[in-house]
Amino acid sequence: MELLSTLSMKEAKEKVRGIFQDLFLKAEEVSIWEAIDRVLAVDVISPINVPEFHRSTVDGYAVLSKDTNGASESLPSFLDIVGEIEMGQEVNLEIKSGNTCYIPTGGMLPKGSDGVVMVEYTELLEEKTVCIQRPVAPLENTLQKGDDLQEGQVVFQKGHQLRSHDIGVLAGMGFATVEVYQKPRISIISTGNELVSLEEELQMGKIRDMNTYSLSAAALQDHAMIVRAIIVKDHFDDLKAMLEKSIEDSDIVLISGGSSMGTKDITKDVINFVGEPGVFIHGIAVKPGKPTIVGKLGNVAVYGLPGQPVSAMVIYQVLVRDLIHSLYGIHKIQPYILGELTVNISSNMGKEHYVMVNLTQEKNKTLVSPVYGKSGMLTMMAKSIGYICIEQNQEGLEKGSNVKVYLF
Numbered sequence: 001m002e003l004l005s006t007l008s009m010k011e012a013k014e015k016v017r018g019i020f021q022d023l024f025l026k027a028e029e030v031s032i033w034e035a036i037d038r039v040l041a042v043d044v045i046s047p048i049n050v051p052e053f054h055r056s057t058v059d060g061y062a063v064l065s066k067d068t069n070g071a072s073e074s075l076p077s078f079l080d081i082v083g084e085i086e087m088g089q090e091v092n093l094e095i096k097s098g099n100t101c102y103i104p105t106g107g108m109l110p111k112g113s114d115g116v117v118m119v120e121y122t123e124l125l126e127e128k129t130v131c132i133q134r135p136v137a138p139l140e141n142t143l144q145k146g147d148d149l150q151e152g153q154v155v156f157q158k159g160h161q162l163r164s165h166d167i168g169v170l171a172g173m174g175f176a177t178v179e180v181y182q183k184p185r186i187s188i189i190s191t192g193n194e195l196v197s198l199e200e201e202l203q204m205g206k207i208r209d210m211n212t213y214s215l216s217a218a219a220l221q222d223h224a225m226i227v228r229a230i231i232v233k234d235h236f237d238d239l240k241a242m243l244e245k246s247i248e249d250s251d252i253v254l255i256s257g258g259s260s261m262g263t264k265d266i267t268k269d270v271i272n273f274v275g276e277p278g279v280f281i282h283g284i285a286v287k288p289g290k291p292t293i294v295g296k297l298g299n300v301a302v303y304g305l306p307g308q309p310v311s312a313m314v315i316y317q318v319l320v321r322d323l324i325h326s327l328y329g330i331h332k333i334q335p336y337i338l339g340e341l342t343v344n345i346s347s348n349m350g351k352e353h354y355v356m357v358n359l360t361q362e363k364n365k366t367l368v369s370p371v372y373g374k375s376g377m378l379t380m381m382a383k384s385i386g387y388i389c390i391e392q393n394q395e396g397l398e399k400g401s402n403v404k405v406y407l408f
């Protein structure tokens with residue numbers, strides 16, 4: 001009998017990335033209202049300086065900083081008020097030595113001024129004179145032209161995933177639309193004679209389909225477009241027909257179930273039957289997820305994910321998401337939380353082991369505890385905040401060791 005390959009996850013990721021290096025997502029222009037979490041297909045260059053003019057960052061009096069040298073409550077500087085700045089108005093006023101004018105937070109600094117004294121450190125003596133009770137340094141309490149962004153500066157690089165504050169920065173530069181990658185088109189096919197959708201009645205011997213839903217939700221989190229999410233029976237011709245249809249309109253096809261060695265485990269054969277070059281990975285040295293399949297049909301990535309609901313989701317998160325990031329050109333480290341393990345955890349040498357965990361906070365320590373269960377028990381993931389990874393060459397981890405927790 002053919003044995004599963006013992007490729008490491010790192011090798012598998014590299015192989016998949018290499019084989020799909022010519023698979024590109026096209027670009028599309030979207031409104032910034034719809035751009036959250038989308039990935040930039042071009043560098044974004046600022047067409048303007050932000051701010052476009054010197055601004056005050058406080059409510060106070062615009063001054064020549066040298067006029068305030070040595071000012072104190074007992075020995076204040078007395079300045080003549082020569083005007084008041086209005087928000088949103090262009091300012092033509094010029095301040096000379098001995099002059100000042102009232103300025104609100106965000107107001108345009110009058111010519112000549114190079115600092116602003118907060119109103120709390122001033123006292124209005126009469127309508128036209130203010131006494132300044134504290135010195136300000138040059139540029140203090142101001143935002144200078146171009147401090148935030150400079151015209152011509154690359155603000156975001158291609159491959160950057162837009163976050164909420166980035167959308168504000170785009171608006172600040174005057175962009176109403178932005179060029180992002182199109183969403184990868186994903187088909188999700190769950191195989192199994194035992195599977196029942198939410199619309200059907202559950203009879204003894206059958207189980208409710210979970211993978212279609214959890215995989216679709218994960219793909220939506222990655223801003224993929226779900227082309228279809230469907231159950232097919234463990235019949236060669238049914239899966240073949242659905243796969244043939246899916247490679248016509250998808251970039252990625254996820255088949256869950258039928259990845260292992262049983263008589264009904266037909267995924268690999270169907271992929272190889274449907275086209276070239278076919279399956280190039282069957283088996284990765286990981287737990288869960290050992291019988292994972294990856295193939296290529298034309299330019300489409302086809303994954304055979306293990307049917308066990310935890311295995312399917314873990315392989316999605318570790319391997320499928322890696323290809324999606326590669327298609328988007330995203331280069332970012334996977335964020336993690338460091339914590340201290342509360343118990344010893346054993347692991348089989350030779351396999352990278354993903355262990356579901358939870359976190360608790362104790363004084364200054366973040367404690368990491370495993371959540372046990374089998375790969376058929378999806379609530380094991382639901383009860384966890386994330387996972388830790390025990391490397392292939394490690395026999396386990398000792399209580400008290402520092403571990404990286406990757407959040408779901």
Ligand SMILES: Nc1nc2c(c(=O)[nH]1)N[C@H]1C(S)=C(S)[C@@H](COP(=O)(O)OP(=O)(O)OC[C@H]3O[C@@H](n4cnc5c(N)ncnc54)[C@H](O)[C@@H]3O)O[C@H]1N2
Nearest residue numbers: 190209210211212257258259260261265290306307308311
């Ligand atoms: N002789 C061997 N048997 C198995 C091996 C092996 O190496 N040799 N590997 C085991 C491992 S590890 C896994 S993981 C599973 C993978 O199984 P398959 O990918 O072939 O998946 P199925 O047999 O179709 O299903 C497994 C299990 O998961 C349930 N399932 C399937 N699809 C869904 C779904 N959409 N929603 C919810 N649950 C689903 C299915 O009912 C089975 O209980 O193989 C081991 N066996």
Ligand code: MOO
Nearest residue numbers: 288289290311375
């Ligand atoms: O390793 Mo399987 O992938 O037991 O769940």
